[in-house]
Amino acid sequence: MTTTVDWSELQPELIESIAHKLKIHKDYIGFRSVCSNWRKSTSKTPKHLPCQLPWLMFPQQNQQSHLRLFFSLSEDKIYRISLPEASFFRRRCGSSHGWLVYLEETPAVFVINPLTRVKHHLPPLCSFPNVVNFSVYDVGREYTLKTVEGDVYTCSLKEMRDSFIKKVVFSSSPSDKDLDYYALAIVNQTGDLAYCKKGDSVWKFIDDAQAYCEDVVFHKGYLPNVSFIHTPLQVGGDMQYLVSLGDELLLVTRYLELGFDVEQHQLDIFYKTTEFRVFKLVLNDDVMWESVYELDDWALFVGENSSVAIRASDFEGCKGNQIYFTDDYSEWNYDGANGDHDLGVYDLEDGSVAALPCYTRKFYNGRRWPPPIWITPSLH
Numbered sequence: 001m002t003t004t005v006d007w008s009e010l011q012p013e014l015i016e017s018i019a020h021k022l023k024i025h026k027d028y029i030g031f032r033s034v035c036s037n038w039r040k041s042t043s044k045t046p047k048h049l050p051c052q053l054p055w056l057m058f059p060q061q062n063q064q065s066h067l068r069l070f071f072s073l074s075e076d077k078i079y080r081i082s083l084p085e086a087s088f089f090r091r092r093c094g095s096s097h098g099w100l101v102y103l104e105e106t107p108a109v110f111v112i113n114p115l116t117r118v119k120h121h122l123p124p125l126c127s128f129p130n131v132v133n134f135s136v137y138d139v140g141r142e143y144t145l146k147t148v149e150g151d152v153y154t155c156s157l158k159e160m161r162d163s164f165i166k167k168v169v170f171s172s173s174p175s176d177k178d179l180d181y182y183a184l185a186i187v188n189q190t191g192d193l194a195y196c197k198k199g200d201s202v203w204k205f206i207d208d209a210q211a212y213c214e215d216v217v218f219h220k221g222y223l224p225n226v227s228f229i230h231t232p233l234q235v236g237g238d239m240q241y242l243v244s245l246g247d248e249l250l251l252v253t254r255y256l257e258l259g260f261d262v263e264q265h266q267l268d269i270f271y272k273t274t275e276f277r278v279f280k281l282v283l284n285d286d287v288m289w290e291s292v293y294e295l296d297d298w299a300l301f302v303g304e305n306s307s308v309a310i311r312a313s314d315f316e317g318c319k320g321n322q323i324y325f326t327d328d329y330s331e332w333n334y335d336g337a338n339g340d341h342d343l344g345v346y347d348l349e350d351g352s353v354a355a356l357p358c359y360t361r362k363f364y365n366g367r368r369w370p371p372p373i374w375i376t377p378s379l380h
Contacts, residue, residue: 098378
């Protein structure tokens, strides 16, 4: 005689124990979907899940659509998510810990998790220390700003939205109730670094920077102190990224090649990535950057996102010793660039650049803005 087991009646402690052994978001969501008892016994915002393989967020299909497309490398699948907050008239300036950062044409700055739909506001643009006045009545010059030298100039709402902030990264998820997260923002024109923490109403500058800040990363856990590390000229590269990989801090340099194409009496300027080089920080008597020629099982994801290192063997659809990159060359992106989006996969072993199979010319034809971005899916 066969005994039927009612799996929905498992003890909550056992259900929770099983759930904690799941490491992939899709598996965890499916587990909670089995029945109401399993759903009640598990958290809808789990913290035990490791950093997931990033999704690629595609450009907006059209200005009217609220649907945004996200491609999962591990599943080789496109998800369509309703995200009206990511409208064409807002500018994205980064993704970090599964959250997207957006600027409005008003001074508002907000972050949103596309999976949970939770939204938080950061201090507004008019609260930056170098903004000395904001008036909606001064049409076309709503912002008044002051340079380090004391010179005063004005910016419109659109100019501030499109070009003031280069990138925002977080120390932890903005929804983490156990930590008071920090947000760091790189100011685009000056390279200044500004910060705010949970509950702040204004941004503050970090005064120790002595040169243009190219990238920022939270390394070795949740530390509110900031170190500025200068890179020697011999490191080179057109763009630079910082990546935290375990106890090591990596510097990834990206080399671009500019090209020109004249078609029907119109000059088209384009660029493409030709090479990456990787260095690791060595702290002895002096700061040194030591060349890295092999990433082993690690894959790096760089671009407008907060840079991420992923152990490739933990996920399908990802290979170690490769750098997955998206287009974040700001000189062109902020001006509505001509040319194709510069994204792909760089193989550190043979120096080859391959296209992402999910993002062909046929697919993105006519979809230019905003450029694709990596985002690590998160449920909290």
